[in-house]
Amino acid sequence: MKMMIINASPRRDRNTAYLLHAVEDGAMAAGAETEYIDLYDFEPSGCHSCLVCKRKDAERCKCYWPDDISFLIDQILASDKLVLGSPIYFSEPTAGYRALFERLAFCCLSYDGGEPYFKGKVDLGFVYTMNGPQSYYETALRPGLSTTENILAGLLNGTVRVLPSFDTLQVDDYSLYAMGRFDEEHKKKVHEEQFPEDLAAAFELGKQMATDL
Ligand SMILES: Cc1cc2nc3c(=O)[nH]c(=O)nc-3n(C[C@H](O)[C@H](O)[C@H](O)COP(=O)(O)O)c2cc1C
Numbered sequence: 001m002k003m004m005i006i007n008a009s010p011r012r013d014r015n016t017a018y019l020l021h022a023v024e025d026g027a028m029a030a031g032a033e034t035e036y037i038d039l040y041d042f043e044p045s046g047c048h049s050c051l052v053c054k055r056k057d058a059e060r061c062k063c064y065w066p067d068d069i070s071f072l073i074d075q076i077l078a079s080d081k082l083v084l085g086s087p088i089y090f091s092e093p094t095a096g097y098r099a100l101f102e103r104l105a106f107c108c109l110s111y112d113g114g115e116p117y118f119k120g121k122v123d124l125g126f127v128y129t130m131n132g133p134q135s136y137y138e139t140a141l142r143p144g145l146s147t148t149e150n151i152l153a154g155l156l157n158g159t160v161r162v163l164p165s166f167d168t169l170q171v172d173d174y175s176l177y178a179m180g181r182f183d184e185e186h187k188k189k190v191h192e193e194q195f196p197e198d199l200a201a202a203f204e205l206g207k208q209m210a211t212d213l
Contacts (some may be wrong), residue, residue: 001210002079003032006072008086008097010040015129015168015195019184019202020085021162023127027081029046034074042068044099053107060117063107069077073104082156085127091140093128093148101148106133108155113202124149126208130164131182137164149193159212163205165198166190 005024009016017038024034045067052064061077063070076082084100086093093101108118126149130137145162153160169191171177174184 001032001081003027003034003074003081003083003210004079004208005034005036005083006085006100006156007037007171008039008084008100009129009166010043010094010096011087012038012040015165016085016087016127016196019129019163019165019198020083020126022199022202023083023085023125023206023209026208027210028206029203030207030210032081032206032210035079037072039072039096039100042072044069044096044151046095046099047106051083054111061108063103065103069103071099072100073107076104077108077118077120077156079122081123081125081212082158083125083127083206083209085129088130088132088141092144101152105151105155116155116157118156121155121158122155123158123161123209123212124153125161125163127163127165127205129168131168131170132166134164134166137166161205161209163198163201165195167194169195171183 005020007017007020024036026077027034048065052058053062063073084097086097108116110117149160167187167190169187174182
């Protein structure tokens with residue numbers, strides 16, 4: 001059982017990454033083979049609309065753009081599970097997340113109609129981190145997020161698990177930044193009390209996904 005874990009935050013060692021490392025720990029504890037990738041190491045760019053993947057003589061479910069994202073897509077489609085983590089930027093996942101989504105979804109999308117091209121199954125986990133509270137996530141974000149989750153699940157024949165983490169600590173010392181709208185004391189309290197629970201939930205998500213058939 002192979003699980004790919006992809007961090008779509010440009011920051012390698014903050015909230016999203018902490019949660020994804022916990023997912024990886026949970027998956028490894030359940031015996032999964034894992035691979036953790038920082039997407040921004042790959043300089044992600046979205047679909048270039050070259051349409052080579054739609055040529056009749058092209059191999060299906062293959063992105064032909066000559067960069068590392070195409071190689072990453074090959075790896076994802078050869079895996080059993082994919083966990084994608086992203087911070088929320090202006091009420092959406094990051095540009096890097098979107099870039100990977102476009103490339104992965106488009107090369108698997110059939111323009112012939114009928115059955116999806118991908119015949120395997122890749123189960124999906126989505127981890128989101130954000131400054132906003134749960135109410136903002138549920139009302140403003142969930143409809144858009146579930147659209148992309150469901151598109152991918154449909155194309156990859158997979159199940160979906162989701163883990164959101166709210167009110168994250170964006171910087172260690174708010175006094176150094178012009179971030180007056182945030183209450184540092186509240187942020188630190190959430191980080192000390194709720195974030196460890198989110199980490200535990202992330203560990204559990206990794207474990208569950210590793211054992212899901
Ligand atoms: C460019 C930018 C835009 C952001 N937009 C939002 C937003 O719309 N809603 C929100 O709740 N948080 C927003 N945030 C906060 C991040 O989502 C939050 O700090 C997240 O946990 C960062 O993840 P990281 O620590 O893994 O980088 C934004 C942060 C940045 C840098």
